[in-house]
Amino acid sequence: MNDMLDPSAFASLITAHDDGNYADAVVPPIFQTSLFTFSEYDEMIASYRGEKVRPIYTRGLNPTVRMFEDMLAKLEGAEDALGFASGMSAISASVLSFVEPGDRIVAVNHVYPDAFRLFGTLLKRMKVEVTYVDGRDEEAVAKALPGAKVLYLESPTSWVMEAHDVGALAALAKKHGAISMIDNSWASPVFQRPITLGVDLVIHSASKYLGGHSDVVAGVVAGSKEMIARLKAEAYPYLGGKLSPFDAWLLIRGMRTLPLRMKAHQESALTIARRLQGLDVVETVCHPGLANRLPAGLTGTSGLFSFIFKEGVDIRAFADHLKLFKLGVSWGGHESLVVPGEVVLQQKAQPNSAHTFGIHARSVRLHVGLEGTEVLWSDLQEAIAVAS
Numbered sequence: 001m002n003d004m005l006d007p008s009a010f011a012s013l014i015t016a017h018d019d020g021n022y023a024d025a026v027v028p029p030i031f032q033t034s035l036f037t038f039s040e041y042d043e044m045i046a047s048y049r050g051e052k053v054r055p056i057y058t059r060g061l062n063p064t065v066r067m068f069e070d071m072l073a074k075l076e077g078a079e080d081a082l083g084f085a086s087g088m089s090a091i092s093a094s095v096l097s098f099v100e101p102g103d104r105i106v107a108v109n110h111v112y113p114d115a116f117r118l119f120g121t122l123l124k125r126m127k128v129e130v131t132y133v134d135g136r137d138e139e140a141v142a143k144a145l146p147g148a149k150v151l152y153l154e155s156p157t158s159w160v161m162e163a164h165d166v167g168a169l170a171a172l173a174k175k176h177g178a179i180s181m182i183d184n185s186w187a188s189p190v191f192q193r194p195i196t197l198g199v200d201l202v203i204h205s206a207s208k209y210l211g212g213h214s215d216v217v218a219g220v221v222a223g224s225k226e227m228i229a230r231l232k233a234e235a236y237p238y239l240g241g242k243l244s245p246f247d248a249w250l251l252i253r254g255m256r257t258l259p260l261r262m263k264a265h266q267e268s269a270l271t272i273a274r275r276l277q278g279l280d281v282v283e284t285v286c287h288p289g290l291a292n293r294l295p296a297g298l299t300g301t302s303g304l305f306s307f308i309f310k311e312g313v314d315i316r317a318f319a320d321h322l323k324l325f326k327l328g329v330s331w332g333g334h335e336s337l338v339v340p341g342e343v344v345l346q347q348k349a350q351p352n353s354a355h356t357f358g359i360h361a362r363s364v365r366l367h368v369g370l371e372g373t374e375v376l377w378s379d380l381q382e383a384i385a386v387a388s
């Protein structure tokens with residue numbers, strides 16, 4: 001692996017919050033409460049005036065959620081972070097906080113399908129226009145940016161795994177006065193820290209690698225104190241997509257092993273991608289680690305990639321003969337998953353839209369989990385043998 005998290009950020013994942021406030025518990029408590037009461041009028045009024053910051057109601061502030069937010073901000077090298085009830089809630093709150101009717105967003109091709117749908121429905125009704133560009137083509141991005149309010153990035157993307165030079169794109173956004181945002185779910189802060197590359201807001205579906213155990217749906221946004229304060233002031237309380245204390249606690253637990261899990265995902269997925277590339281029945285493997293070099297700022301690769309079978313392979317038989325890889329659409333957990341492209345293509349991008357997110361009908365997306373490279377490879381080989 002290239003350089004992982006710096007050692008002090010890694011250590012902070014393990015030791016976070018053992019600060020003596022909670023009877024020196026190794027694992028922090030869950031503040032599973034909606035409400036925090038006051039014993040004195042003066043304290044309550046000071047809190048309402050903002051003179052004293054303390055929890056009042058969990059939709060605003062909850063100590064367990066705050067612990068998770070602090071941990072993630074540290075990992076991303078950000079000043080602050082805000083937890084959400086889902087990745088989509090983090091995406092919608094981030095975008096809605098910074099646009100108004102008449103504004104334009106520039107987004108890279110192949111963003112996560114529900115982000116694409118958000119842009120094409122709610123934002124369209126709000127008269128916010130979205131221009132899609134190839135994120136690999138910096139000239140095209142520069143051409144699209146004048147007058148845009150937001151540059152929305154996702155790198156690497158989550159089906160064709162297109163990887164962009166995030167620092168270069170963030171610099172272009174800055175030059176044109178646009179706010180840059182990135183969906184960093186694929187790389188996790190272990191392999192990409194966009195704030196350090198000049199991006200303004202970093203968004204995660206925490207349901208993926210941050211949680212890591214397929215038991216949480218959550219999201220988070222990291223950025224400067226000023227930008228997070230803007231989110232906190234409006235979209236966060238009014239849209240109300242608050243991360244729950246129990247889910248924050250599960251994320252804190254999951255994140256302690258994030259660097260170790262990412263290392264294992266990287267090693268197994270890259271080995272399997274290289275072996276698939278050598279098979280006669282495989283046309284192309286879409287995995288950023290197979291290129292000569294990774295884009296600047298991306299220091300490693302995760303467990304999610306796709307490949308395209310040559311014509312004549314029975315993809316249904318392949319999927320049905322897999323034993324360890326389960327048919328499932330999410331990713332980022334401990335388990336290995338497979339999704340055939342032709343299944344995903346059954347759901348239209350939007351009514352009357354022929355957009356396909358770059359998904360090839362003979363493609364298959366794999367999430368390589370933590371079961372072990374050789375058992376997973378045997379599983380794939382047996383299923384490919386039956387299907388070819």
Ligand SMILES: Cc1ncc(COP(=O)(O)O)c(C=O)c1O
Binds near residue numbers: 158183
């Ligand atoms: C790349 C990417 N971004 C965002 C999301 C949305 O996250 P959530 O499902 O937590 O709302 C997903 C979910 O699959 C995703 O794959």
